[in-house]
Amino acid sequence: MENTAQRSGNEPSELPYELIKLITKDFSEELGRGTFGIVYKGVYADGAEIAVKVLRNISGGLDDVEFQKEFDNLRGLKHPNIVELVAFCNEIVEEPAEFQGQQITAGRVRTALCFEYVHNGGLNKFISDQYTGLGWPERYKIIRGVCEGLAYLRLEIENPIMHLDLKPENILLNKNMEAKIADFGISKLFGEENTKKTMSVIGTMGYWPPEYIKHQIISKEFDIFSLGVIIVKIMVGQNYNSIVEMTARKSIKLVHESWKDRLSATIPSHKLEAYCNQVKRCIEIALDCLKSNRQERPTIKHIVACLKETDTMFYEDDGDSSTLSSDINNITMRNRNQLHPAIRKWARLGAA
Structure with missing residues (x-):
């Protein structure tokens, strides 16, 4: 239950x-x-x-x-x-x-x-090793769920909430691998004010934005930066540092090509381009979330709109909005843990 x-x-x-x-x-x-x-x-x-x-x-x-x-x-x-x-x-x-x-x-x-009770526990257990971890459809489903949960906290309730401790341990997965944001112990309600300074230590190192590290500033963009870290980790596992230290163009190219090679082993050829575009869009969103200037980070409304845009690619041809969900279920059941030679690229990165 x-x-x-x-x-x-x-x-x-x-x-x-x-x-x-x-x-x-x-x-x-x-x-x-x-x-x-x-x-x-x-x-x-x-x-x-x-x-x-x-x-x-x-x-x-x-x-x-x-x-x-x-x-x-x-x-x-x-x-x-x-x-x-x-x-x-x-x-x-x-x-x-x-x-x-x-x-x-x-x-x-x-x-x-x-x-x-959320049966599968924390997301951190599922992204610790990209070689035997989740396939792309499952990862995208989690990314989309986290973004929609965050959008709800920001846009759909009377008193919007900043979580301030978004990390894989605080994203729980149910039996259907649907993401649920948890642990609101240090969250803050916010109204008209956009920023606040604090002397308290909040959140978790590694998910802090630069403005908090340097000036102890808490803003609406705090969670967006943490979201960017999470999306990159969902996409590349433990090679997060290797990816974010590259230029944005190089990061996007490498992540896109590596997932394209991996997806070609399980995705029907007529769907491959749509999935690859989805991968590319997700890494672009993640890197935008990680921008040092908080004013340049996307809003959660914009992020959710971009993700919905990628979904339409899957059923434009046949007009069936259930196609993406069906594809995810079918691909998840087939070759879920298959190791494709292309992902050795990540191993070389990790060893570098």
């Missing part, structure tokens, strides 16, 4: 702490760790699965502040490419404690956020 039962309609349901302990088997199966908490697997009595993020207790009550912040950011989000909040816990629990050498009972705030 991919999407856990929403047990109280559109609003996340409130669960008692004892039930949280029960469904996680006393927090026995850890799924991952984030900035503010540890995520455990939970299973209801009816077999429905959830991911339970237990927020760390931080001195000064900051855990409660972070809980309220993340809860407020997540409670109204409904999109196929955003991980869904299905339940929560925010309860004062009486627990034994020691005070001045004596055992007492003290109230402790226990906070948890419960999300739909």
Whole structure:
């Protein structure tokens, strides 16, 4: 069951702490760790699965502040490419404690956020080795999903959200390899102001834009830069540094030619050009996202429009908008892990 039962309609349901302990088997199966908490697997009595993020207790009550912040950011989000909040816990629990050498009972705030369980876990597991990893149709599907999720956060909700920690670990994949953006622990709401300076360390090194590294500036373009890093890594795996250190023209040419060689082994010849154009457009978008001048980076609206444009190439001839989806499913099932000699180019790059 991919999407856990929403047990109280559109609003996340409130669960008692004892039930949280029960469904996680006393927090026995850890799924991952984030900035503010540890995520455990939970299973209801009816077999429905959830991911339970237990927020760390931080001195000064900051855990409660972070809980309220993340809860407020997540409670109204409904999109196929955003991980869904299905339940929560925010309860004062009486627990034994020691005070001045004596055992007492003290109230402790226990906070948890419960999300739909996304079976395939983080994207990082699938792009660590391009030789036995995902085929192009699957990679494109993930790229498209991440972009549409980000567009939803920016364009389709009343109070737009900056994620500020986009990375493969925070992009989860369900059974159908559909991307879901997760971990909104440090996300920020933004309104009229376009930029903000901060002295706090946010996000993850390697996904920071130059303006944040040099001047601690947070802007709407922060996530766009991180998106560019992610797209390149989806396309070339661990050869990210080799690609981005080249000139844009050389990077585009190399990525395009290498994927063309690889695709020719599995793609029908009459579809090859359309797929290759899609590859070329994706690497162009990624490199535009990585521009040092944040004002030159594309908007997420423009990025999604460009991706939709590439989709039309697949069904212009036969007028069937289901062709791309059908091609993806067929190619995914056929020769998914086939190693084509052309991808040895990446090996030479990595060894250089």
